Amino acid sequence: MPAITSLDRDRAVALRRHFVRLMLQDMYREKPPVSLPGRPSMYSPRPKPPPPPPAKTGYGPRPDAYSKLAATKPVAEDALWCWTRAQLIRMDNRFRERLLRAFERGKESREAAANRIATPLW
Numbered sequence: 001m002p003a004i005t006s007l008d009r010d011r012a013v014a015l016r017r018h019f020v021r022l023m024l025q026d027m028y029r030e031k032p033p034v035s036l037p038g039r040p041s042m043y044s045p046r047p048k049p050p051p052p053p054p055a056k057t058g059y060g061p062r063p064d065a066y067s068k069l070a071a072t073k074p075v076a077e078d079a080l081w082c083w084t085r086a087q088l089i090r091m092d093n094r095f096r097e098r099l100l101r102a103f104e105r106g107k108e109s110r111e112a113a114a115n116r117i118a119t120p121l122w
Contacts, residue, residue, distance in 0.1 A: 083091070102108035
């Protein structure tokens with residue numbers, strides 16, 4: 001019969017601790033219903049309680065009197081374009097310039113940009 005070494009004892013202790021940990025975790029799980037031969041019973045787990053309401057903080061949008069949008073009534077001109085054609089072209093040129101710079105620096109790949117155009121979000 002081979003002699004038991006300290007490594008074998010350490011491994012046995014580690015396995016014992018592992019099994020104890022697994023059994024403790026098993027104690028707290030919801031048990032399934034007992035299955036018996038014959039027709040199965042209808043099992044419905046307990047409904048989960050609704051989540052608590054979110055905590056109120058001082059952050060986020062507030063419809064108040066200080067908002068310029070809330071203080072003014074909509075007018076017909078609100079539906080018109082907000083930017084002139086020259087402003088739109090200037091914004092587009094800035095975007096293209098920054099995108100090309102990202103391509104050169106390796107921070108953006110042309111394949112990823114092409115896929116984004118080919119599969120829009122909507």
